[in-house]
Amino acid sequence: MSSVSSDSHTWNLVFLQLLLEEMGHEVINVGSCVPDELLIEECRRVQPDLVVVSSVNGHGALDGARAIRRLREQQDLRDLRVVIGGKLGVRGAEAGTYGPELMAAGFDAVFEDAAGVAEFRRYLAQSAIPALEPSAA
């Protein structure tokens, strides 16, 4: 899990980490303000089943598109599953969705803002992403 290069918000990351861990996934939290090179390096090092990118500062659509293009330029990371979510632009719901353009740039799924959390849970449940035993409630 990671933010994008210009975004320093971390509550979204803390929340998503807890959510994923409760669903039985092991999470490496790369943190905020992650340069594209660091994201690529971490993907190589960790070889994760899924990369979750989260951004809320309004630059997510810009930074996310750039980061995923760079990542997809790497032969070995072409098929890595990468999703993005959060508040991706600066004009809220008025701006419509960034989904199609981010999918075209190379993301496997896009989850916008709070409504995205339920969709994300369903997505995880449906995808064949290995989980450990979900932690006991």
Added chain:
Amino acid sequence: MSALTAASTGSTAPLGPFAEAVAAAGRAGELVVQPRMGFADVPRMRQGLHAVKAARARTVGTLTIDSYTRVGDNESARRALIEGTDLNGYPIVAHGPATTRDLTSALMGDGFAVQVRHGSANPIGIIQALLDAGLDATEGGPISYCLPYSRTPIRHSVEAWARTCELLASRPGTHLESFGGCMLGQLCPPGLLVALSVLEGIFFKQYGLRSISLSYAQQTHHVQDVEALLALRTLAGEHLAGLDWHVVLYTYMGVFPRTTGGALGLLRDSARLAALTGTERMIVKTPAEAHRIPTIEDNIHALEEASAAAAAYRGQSPVVSDEFGVLGEARALVEAVLEIHPDTGRALTEAFRRGILDVPYCLHADNAQRSRSYIDGRGSLQWHTTGSMPIPALLAPGRAQLRADDLLGMLSYTQESFDRAALVAGDQRDGTAALPA
């Protein structure tokens, strides 16, 4: 007003326009209100600053800087300007000092001034750009602009902020505000916020600044917040003697109410808090906060609303209590840090290394991450664990392991209380739509 420590006018150095605007309002007994506002587009930024100056309130203006400039990626900011892409603030370095000077110089004077708010752990370029543009006031700090805003190691931020303070101090009349009273915006108990703000003030003083403001962000409980603001004044009086200083309150900085009524209720609550505690300046939030970047109109409306609410409480005194022990906690932290080393920068770096300062839920690699906080039955912020900090915790029962829903519940506590109050009062507007011009 006897419980309040008066802001110091003990400085003999002449004040710059920003500090003078705040001092003049203080003499008139009025609260200065200020927006968080930044647009990449220069005509829009200009229109915004003019509107702030013309608002029916005692105001100062703001240039809020975009995230690319904050992290030093001026190349991306330039590209966005060329391509006309929206940014989340004003890219002061990419625009260059001549543009910024042209934007602000006609506005300065008659008690109006403009501050640059940026969130950068390595701000030399931004500081140079604002000084070159003829501006005199900004915000930050070696810790408060590092942990919430970057992955920069604390020791590098301390070094950069030392150079920054020296550069600012080399121009007479410059003013610097600590963001220490906000940090991550929510769930940090007030004792630590007050301590960080005071410690950064001491750091600024050490590096030559003569005009300083200390901040505090509204939290979850009015009486606890009153205690915190009075504690901040007491400690500022003790540590910043001989300087020009004042206190600035930020309207709630965490997850904001989604309804217009809830957002305005929270804003008015912060204005009341400022008025009762003799706080000189307040930075507002708008009903757009939970949804998107606020428009000019959102900001003007919020400034006028806050100003009117504060005026209604002018001259009244707060209920002064020591129920929450904020002063004692803040003092213990400040003293523990100052004891580490006579150089405040080294003391701060070492304090974080040892966990003597430890910001709850902060992922920064130099934060010990052993402290945790919660909202108690009264709605006040308390420590669940304090790690190596020299202050006690009040363990909450039945919360051994934090769960995602618990965290979201605490993060939404203020949002939900104010949204509920607005709905009960029959106000159905949600904050998503932009206000008409």
